[in-house]
Amino acid sequence: MTIPRRKVLLDALFGAGWLGLRSLATGIPLAVLANPRKASAQAAPACAANPNAQYLLLSSSANGDPLNANVPGMYTIPDISHPLDPAMAPAALMLSGQSWTAATPWAQLPQAMLDRTCFFHHGTYTVVHPDLAKVMSLQGFVSQHEMLVSLLSTQLAGCLGTVQPEPVALGPRSASEGITVGGRPQPILSPSALASLLSSPAGPLGQVQKIRDADLDRLNDWYRQNGNPAQRAFIDRYALSQQQARSVSESLLTQLAAIKDNSPDSQVAAALILFRMNVTPVVSIHIPFGGDNHTDTAFATETKETVAGVATIGNLWTQLNALGMQDRVTFATMNVFGRTLSASNGSTNGRNHHGDHHVTVMIGKPFKGGVVGGVEPYQREYRAMSIDAATGNPVAGQSGNVPFSETLSAMGKTLGVGCGASGETLDLSIRGGKVVGGTLI
Numbered sequence: 035m036t037i038p039r040r041k042v043l044l045d046a047l048f049g050a051g052w053l054g055l056r057s058l059a060t061g062i063p064l065a066v067l068a069n070p071r072k073a074s075a076q077a078a079p080a081c082a083a084n085p086n087a088q089y090l091l092l093s094s095s096a097n098g099d100p101l102n103a104n105v106p107g108m109y110t111i112p113d114i115s116h117p118l119d120p121a122m123a124p125a126a127l128m129l130s131g132q133s134w135t136a137a138t139p140w141a142q143l144p145q146a147m148l149d150r151t152c153f154f155h156h157g158t159y160t161v162v163h164p165d166l167a168k169v170m171s172l173q174g175f176v177s178q179h180e181m182l183v184s185l186l187s188t189q190l191a192g193c194l195g196t197v198q199p200e201p202v203a204l205g206p207r208s209a210s211e212g213i214t215v216g217g218r219p220q221p222i223l224s225p226s227a228l229a230s231l232l233s234s235p236a237g238p239l240g241q242v243q244k245i246r247d248a249d250l251d252r253l254n255d256w257y258r259q260n261g262n263p264a265q266r267a268f269i270d271r272y273a274l275s276q277q278q279a280r281s282v283s284e285s286l287l288t289q290l291a292a293i294k295d296n297s298p299d300s301q302v303a304a305a306l307i308l309f310r311m312n313v314t315p316v317v318s319i320h321i322p323f324g325g326d327n328h329t330d331t332a333f334a335t336e337t338k339e340t341v342a343g344v345a346t347i348g349n350l351w352t353q354l355n356a357l358g359m360q361d362r363v364t365f366a367t368m369n370v371f372g373r374t375l376s377a378s379n380g381s382t383n384g385r386n387h388h389g390d391h392h393v394t395v396m397i398g399k400p401f402k403g404g405v406v407g408g409v410e411p412y413q414r415e416y417r418a419m420s421i422d423a424a425t426g427n428p429v430a431g432q433s434g435n436v437p438f439s440e441t442l443s444a445m446g447k448t449l450g451v452g453c454g455a456s457g458e459t460l461d462l463s464i465r466g467g468k469v470v471g472g473t474l475i
Contacts, residue, residue, distance in 0.1 A: 040231065043223070043227075043231055044231065044238065046198075046221070047197070047198075047202075047308075047311075047313050048197055048238070048311075048313065049064070049197045049198065052238065052245070053067055053068060053197065054196075054197030054198075054311060054312060054313055055238050055242075055245060055311070056245055056246075056249050057197075057312065058242070058282060058311050058312065059242045059243070059245040059246040059249070059274065059279050059282070060245075060246050060249050060250060060272070060273050060274055060279075061272045061273060061274040061278070062249070062253070062269065062272045062273060063195060063272070064195060064197065066253075066268075066272075067249065067253075070253055070256050070257065070260075070261070070265075073257075073261070073265040073268040073269060084193060084454035084455075084456075085193075086361075086399070086400070086454060087190050087193035087194055087315075087453065087454030088190070088362060088363060088364040088398055088399070088400065088452070088453040088454055089190075089194065089309045089315055089316070089317075089359075089362060089363045089364070090183070090186060090187075090190070090315060090316045090317075090363075090364050090365075090366065090449075090453050091302070091305050091309075091316075091317050091319065091350070091363055091364070091365045091366075092183055092316065092317070092318050092319070092365075092366050092367070092368060093298075093318075093319050093320060093321040093365070093366070093367045093368070094166065094170065094211060094213075094318055094319075094320065094367075094368045094369070095166070095211065095320055095321075095322070095323070095367075095368075095369045095370065096163050096164070096166040096208065096210045096211045096370050097163070097322070097324075097325045097326045097369070097370075098161075098163065098326060098369055098370050098371040098372065098373060098387055098388075099322065099323035099324045099325060099327075099339070099369050099373070100323065100324040100327055100333075100336050100340075100372070100373035100385050101323040101324070101340070101343075101367060101369060101372070101393060101395070102155075102369075102372035102373060102375075102388075102391055102392050102393040103115070103116065103336070103372075103373055103375055103381075103385065104116055104117070104122060104136060104137035104140075104336075104340060105136050105137070105140060105153045105393050105395070106127065106129065106134035106135065106136045106140070106153050106405050107134070107153060107155060107393075107405045107407075107408045107409070108136070108375070108409070109124055109134075109135040109136065110135075111409070111416070113375075113376050113377050113378055114375045114376065114377070114381075114409075114416065115333075115375065115376070115377040115381040115382050115385075116137065116333075117137075117332065117333035117334075117336055117337045117340075118332065118333075119332070119333070119334075119337045120138075121138060121139070121337055121341050122137045122138060122139070122333075122336075122337050122340065122341070123137070123138050124136070124137065124138075125137070125138040125140075125141035125142075126141065127140060127141040127143075127148060128145065128148065128403075129148060129149075129151065129403035129404045129405065130149065130402050130403040130404050132404070134405065137340060139340055139341050139343075139344035139345070140344055142344070142348070143344065143347065143348050143351070144348070144351060146351075147348070147351045147397060148403050149402075149403045150397060150398055150399055150400075150401050150402070150403060151395065151396070151397045151401070151403050152395070152396045152397075152401045152402065152403065152404055152405070152406060152473045153393055153394075153395055153404075153405045153406070154393065154394045154395075154396060154406040154407065154445045154448065154470075154473070155391065155392075155393055155405070155406060155407035155408055155409060155418045155419070155428070155441070156391075156392055156393075156394065156407065156418050156441030156442050156444065156445045157389060157390050157391065157392060157417065157418045157438055157439075157441055157442060158173070158369070158370060158371045158372070158389050158392045158442060159173055159389050159390075159439075159442065160173070160370065160371055160389045161371055161386075161387035161388065161389045162370075162387075163210065163326070163370060164210050165370055165371075166210060166211060166369075166370040167181070167210075167214065169368065169369075169370050169371075169442070170182055170183060170213065170368065172442050172443050172446045172464060172467075173442060175442070175443045175446075175464050175465040175466055175467070176446070176463060176464055177462075177463050177464070177465070178216070178463075179214075179216060179217040180215070180216065180463070181213055181214055181215075182368075182446045182449070182450070182464075183201045183213055183316050183318060184200065184201055184213065184214065184215040184216070184316075185450070185455075185460075185463055185464075186315070186316060186449075186450050186453060186455055187199055187200060187201040187215075187314065187315045187316040188200075189450075189454075189455040189456065189459060190315035190316070190453060190454055190455060191314075191315050193315075193454055194312065194315050195312065196312050196313060196314050196315050197311075197312060197313050197314070198313065198314055199314075199315070200215050200220060200314065201213055201215070201220065201314055201315070201316035201317065201318060202220070202223065202308055202313065202314045202316070202317050202318070203220055203221070203222045203223065203317075203318045204222070204223055204224070204225055204228075204301045204304055204305060204317060204318065204319045204320075205222040205223065205224050205296060205301075205320070206222075206224055206296045206320075207222060207320045209222075211320060213318050223304075224296045225293050225295070225296050225300040225301050225303065225304035226293060226294070226295060226296055226300070228290075228293070228304050228307070228308075229290045229291075229293040229304070232286070232290055232307075233287055233290040233291065239283050239286055239287055239290070240283070240287075242279050242280070242282060242283040243276055243279050243280060243283070246273075246274060246276070246279045247276075250269075250273050253269055254269065257269060286307060286310065286311070289303055289306070289307050289310075290307065298319065298320070298321045298322070298342075298343070298346045299346055299349055301319035301320065301321075302319065302346060302349065302350050302353065303353070305317040305319055306353055306354070306357065306359070306363075309359065309362075309363060310357065310359075321343045321346050321347070321367070322339045322342070322343060323336075323339050323340055323343045323367075323369075324336035324339045324340060324373075325339065327373070327384050327385055328384045328385070328386060329383065329384045330383065330384040330385070331383050331384070332383065333383070333384075336385075347365065347395075347397070350365060351397075360399070361399045362399075363398065364396065364397065364398030364399070364400065364401075364449075364452065364453050365395075365396070365397040365398065366394060366395065366396045366397070366449055367393075367394055367395045368394055369392055371387050371388055371389045371392060372388045372389075372390075372391045372392035372393065373385035373386065373387070373388050374386045374387075374388045374415060375388070375391065375409070375415065375416050376414065376415050376416060378414070379414050379415055388415065390412060390415065390416075390417030390418060390438075391409055391415075391416060391417050391418050392418070394445050394449070396448075396449055396452065396473075398452065398453075399475070400452035400453065400454075400474055400475055401452055401473055401474065401475065402472075402473055402474065402475060404426060404472075404473055405426070406421060406426040406445075406448075406470050406472070406473050407419050407420075407421045407426070407427075407428045407441065408428035410428075410430060410431075417438065418438055418441050419432070419434070419438070420432045420433060420434030420435075420436055420437045420438055420441070421434045421435075421436040421441060421444060421470060422434050422435060422436070422472075423435050423436050423444065423468040423469065423470050423471065423472075424471060424472055425472040426470045426472035426473045427472070435468065436467060436468050436470070439466070440466040440467040440468075441467070442467070443464050443465065443466040443467025444466075444467035444468055444469070444470055445467075445470075446460075446464055446467065447460045447461070447464055447467050447468065447469045448469050448470045448473060448474070450464075451469050451474065452473075452474055457469055
């Protein structure tokens with residue numbers, strides 16, 4: 035018998051028996067729905083490692099976008115090329131009380147967002163587009179054939195109590211931009227398909243109140259026959275009212291109705307829906323920042339997509355605040371490589387692949403606004419400097435305690451610890467690098 039694709043997707047998102055959706059509808063933890071004997075008068079235990087664990091929204095790209103060229107830390111060297119379009123004019127911005135210069139779009143982000151925005155300069159050590167999977171596994175420094183996203187997703191799932199420990203990839207995007215878990219490719223779900231799947235009147239969100247009532251009736255019957263007073267008190271404490279269930283459903287349906295396409299803004303909206311439904315700790319999306327711009331006259335595409343890309347990040351901040359999730363979601367970027375920078379090396383009407391310099395942007399409550407590392411001249415170009423792990427300051431001549439060869443691993447560990455993963459576990463799972471403590475709250 036052929037299993038309908040709709041059922042496969044729903045089971046993948048919400049678990050067998052739709053446990054995740056039922057937890058959303060009732061407010062009752064997944065473990066109790068699966069096994070009523072696990073109820074107690076106490077609240078569900080918080081993550082022992084970090085009760086403030088974050089959901090992670092990661093924008094990844096196999097294009098090697100020139101995001102690295104116009105961020106803070108790139109305007110102190112006159113030889114580094116930047117677009118001349120007024121929309122990308124250099125502008126001052128403040129990061130943790132320190133003044134920096136960056137392209138205008140970054141300076142236009144709300145100050146409250148900049149206060150928790152870290153620009154981390156590092157290498158990716160490749161100039162090959164299909165190597166994104168290697169970069170996502172920190173060039174093989176993540177053990178057991180895992181990507182950083184799957185490693186973090188597995189660690190954060192217990193803290194957040196998500197339906198699944200695996201990350202979810204949203205598109206449209208190519209297979210080369212997909213994510214793997216234990217070496218197994220994960221499906222790429224388009225935002226429009228997610229909206230269609232969930233938003234129909236007969237869909238799961240339209241049945242939230244029925245799901246809630248059925249589960250509460252079942253559990254009340256079970257506890258009346260088998261439970262003790264503490265377990266009955268637990269259910270009374272956690273069960274959502276019909277009005278709460280209706281509000282949850284209507285709010286999510288309103289968000290889904292706004293998804294009309296698979297654009298970056300729609301990917302952000304879909305990711306937040308998955309977080310609100312507690313499906314997964316990590317969602318991967320794709321926000322363009324200039325693409326594969328070898329022949330980009332006057333950096334026109336770089337300008338257009340940087341302006342739009344930063345606007346999408348700003349829109350994310352607006353949505354997070356509207357949902358009250360600004361302290362629960364961290365955003366980050368990861369490209370397969372950066373782009374060449376030097377005007378004397380031809381970077382004036384397009385940029386070539388550059389594995390020696392990339393910038394990961396991390397935005398979230400755990401991070402201090404600031405810049406980690408920087409660049410220095412190297413073989414007619416510029417490469418990421420070594421880093422002092424205590425402060426995040428760049429160290430000339432590759433003599434910092436985070437050498438250039440370990441800056442990618444250091445970025446991964448710093449992002450992971452910031453999101454709530456165990457530093458000890460990350461040290462066991464990722465070779466090389468150090469957590470850059472200077473960028474964490």
